[in-house]
Amino acid sequence: MNVGFVGTGTMGAPMLGNLIKKGFAVVAYDISPEALANAEKRGASRAESPADAARRSELVITMLPSSSHVEQAYLDKNGIAEGLRPGRLCVDMSTIDPAVSRRVAQRLAASGVRFIDAPVSGGVPRAEDGTLAIMVGGETRDVEEARPALAAMGANVIHVGGVGSGEVAKLCNNLIAGVSAVAVSEAFRIADGFGVDAKVLTDVIAKSSGNTWVMQFMHPVPGLVAKAASSNDYAPGFMTDLMAKDLGLAVNAARELRVPLFVAPAAQQVLRLASSHGLGRRDFTSVYTFLKPSAGDAPV
Ligand code: NAD
Numbered sequence: 001m002n003v004g005f006v007g008t009g010t011m012g013a014p015m016l017g018n019l020i021k022k023g024f025a026v027v028a029y030d031i032s033p034e035a036l037a038n039a040e041k042r043g044a045s046r047a048e049s050p051a052d053a054a055r056r057s058e059l060v061i062t063m064l065p066s067s068s069h070v071e072q073a074y075l076d077k078n079g080i081a082e083g084l085r086p087g088r089l090c091v092d093m094s095t096i097d098p099a100v101s102r103r104v105a106q107r108l109a110a111s112g113v114r115f116i117d118a119p120v121s122g123g124v125p126r127a128e129d130g131t132l133a134i135m136v137g138g139e140t141r142d143v144e145e146a147r148p149a150l151a152a153m154g155a156n157v158i159h160v161g162g163v164g165s166g167e168v169a170k171l172c173n174n175l176i177a178g179v180s181a182v183a184v185s186e187a188f189r190i191a192d193g194f195g196v197d198a199k200v201l202t203d204v205i206a207k208s209s210g211n212t213w214v215m216q217f218m219h220p221v222p223g224l225v226a227k228a229a230s231s232n233d234y235a236p237g238f239m240t241d242l243m244a245k246d247l248g249l250a251v252n253a254a255r256e257l258r259v260p261l262f263v264a265p266a267a268q269q270v271l272r273l274a275s276s277h278g279l280g281r282r283d284f285t286s287v288y289t290f291l292k293p294s295a296g297d298a299p300v
Contacts (some may be wrong), residue, residue, distance in 0.1 A: 241281065
């Protein structure tokens with residue numbers, strides 16, 4: 001099967017690499033020449049635009065940064081919608097606003113094209129291994145049609161509900177992960193201040209009620225988890241700006257629903273501040289480096 005893949009960045013490149021390993025032929029497009037060259041290195045052929053990628057494939061997958069990029073790639077001039085015949089299926093795997101997923105789905109439905117949302121969790125190591133968690137929103141028939149391609153990229157493909165509900169599951173998950181990264185960083189800064197060894201503290205927490213995925217697999221303190229971004233100078237990984245975006249999606253969703261939210265907005269502001277100090281394109285766990293004790297005199 002020919003798959004059009006639009007957005008071949010940090011996550012898209014390893015994901016399309018797994019499609020190719022499992023026998024799919026991939027036609028790739030990215031606005032960044034460097035990202036497109038990476039896709040070619042993994043065995044994809046090059047498309048000239050999103051419309052070109054769509055025209056040359058039976059299934060279209062997108063992996064783009066945020067809502068505006070998804071609307072652009074599908075609906076702008078030379079966008080995916082221009083290259084699609086009625087009956088085709090599109091799978092957006094980006095993390096975006098569920099309302100935007102529904103809007104794009106409606107626009108495509110007007111020309112007989114089907115759309116599902118299938119955001120992912122697990123980060124770069126699991127994208128490389130093909131073991132992502134994939135949460136899917138859409139009609140059952142469409143989800144089943146996409147399942148073989150999704151199974152090539154992920155170990156757990158979970159159908160959550162109608163279009164947009166995969167994104168709802170994802171923003172709920174990232175609310176917890178984003179808050180955890182700040183909480184783990186704060187805890188390890190306190191431990192450091194008291195001279196408690198980070199490795200010993202990690203062993204304690206791993207067996208206690210504070211254990212989290214972020215600490216186990218994405219430890220913000222360098223040198224404790226070999227595959228964590230912190231052990232590679234915080235090269236992403238998952239960029240601080242993307243996590244701040246995801247917490248923003250959670251905050252917006254809560255505002256629409258009139259759900260009071262305290263912790264997620266606070267974590268979002270910490271990440272935004274880290275971004276304004278140059279960490280926006282570093283891994284989100286670099287927030288640990290930002291939460292340094294202030295230099296100077298003893299506290300008053
Ligand atoms: P990225 O910025 O590395 O990659 C996105 C790619 O999209 C870039 O190469 C960019 O050039 C391209 N792009 C932007 N607009 C385009 C357009 N109009 N047409 C074609 N290409 C376009 O981001 P990423 O880390 O790969 O993340 C992609 C999505 O996956 C985001 O929504 C992110 O929140 C989500 N996500 C990321 C991770 C992670 O660990 N990096 C984990 C889970 C989910």
